[in-house]
Amino acid sequence: xxxxxxxDFAQSCLQDLIDLQDEFKSExxxxxxxxxxxxxxxxxxxxxTGEEEINFKYLSVGTFSRQTNTWKWSWDNENTLPTIKExxxxxxxxxxxxxxxxxxxxxxxxxxxxxxxxxAITAKLTNSIxxxxxxxxxxxxxxxxxxxxxxxxxxxxxDKYIKCGTHEYGRRAFICNHLNTRxxxxxxxxxxxxxxxxxxxxxxxQAWCDKCEQVRQKEGGWxxxxxxxxxxxxxxxxxxxxxxxxxxxxx
Ligand SMILES: [Zn+2]
Ligand SMILES: [Zn+2]
Numbered sequence: 706x707x708x709x710x711x712x713d714f715a716q717s718c719l720q721d722l723i724d725l726q727d728e729f730k731s732e733x734x735x736x737x738x739x740x741x742x743x744x745x746x747x748x749x750x751x752x753x754t755g756e757e758e759i760n761f762k763y764l765s766v767g768t769f770s771r772q773t774n775t776w777k778w779s780w781d782n783e784n785t786l787p788t789i790k791e792x793x794x795x796x797x798x799x800x801x802x803x804x805x806x807x808x809x810x811x812x813x814x815x816x817x818x819x820x821x822x823x824x825a826i827t828a829k830l831t832n833s834i835x836x837x838x839x840x841x842x843x844x845x846x847x848x849x850x851x852x853x854x855x856x857x858x859x860x861x862x863x864d865k866y867i868k869c870g871t872h873e874y875g876r877r878a879f880i881c882n883h884l885n886t887r888x889x890x891x892x893x894x895x896x897x898x899x900x901x902x903x904x905x906x907x908x909x910x911q912a913w914c915d916k917c918e919q920v921r922q923k924e925g926g927w928x929x930x931x932x933x934x935x936x937x938x939x940x941x942x943x944x945x946x947x948x949x950x951x952x953x954x955x956x
Pocket of ligand 1: 914915917
């Protein structure tokens with residue numbers, strides 16, 4: 706069997722990336738948009754001008770530091786959320802199979818040229834439609850774009866996340882108005898939950914206090930009366946689990 710040589714493979718991926726990116730730019734005129742924004746929680750990269758916007762599902766490949774001339778794969782980065790790095794494991798696995806240590810070492814001295822090689826390889830192995838490389842201070846952030854997301858789908862995804870006053874942007878959760886992080890009030894849930902769990906499309910974190918549970922039982926379920934009593938409000942996932950811990954000490 707012929708051993709795949711890293712430099713040959715990287716070069717062919719870079720060539721393919723040039724074509725891919727040309728296609729991407731002709732299909733989606735991203736340079737027309739004035740603003741860009743990416744959100745690790747939703748996994749969406751958004752370009753916008755006023756009301757006009759275009760969204761893509763993205764993966765974080767890694768970052769190159771111009772300060773230290775080092776490359777860090779996203780899977781090696783604690784600050785990168787699982788949503789945007791899990792699929793990068795494909796590249797690492799491929800690296801092990803092919804014995805390409807640059808694809809399996811998490812953090813090492815490197816160059817911008819190499820960073821592009823890693824991104825081109827990732828684009829190839831994840832069937833990406835394009836790449837994007839924003840700059841954040843001294844860091845070059847390399848991402849691959851998996852697919853275009855239409856406006857309605859993007860809005861549905863974004864609606865599932867909120868930014869509370871205390872925590873980072875997180876998934877939304879619904880609680881009754883009697884629950885808070887200060888005093889115990891009991892904690893009933895619509896289903897058993899744990900932090901960072903995956904939720905089905907139609908599921909949300911929902912919890913209510915003991916008093917609400919009494920009313921709910923008396924009313925025979927959630928109806929106008931029990932809903933009015935609960936006076937549901939929106940918090941973030943982190944708030945939700947702080948309140949759960951306070952009430953149930955589940956940890
Ligand atoms: Zn309540
Ligand atoms: Zn919160």
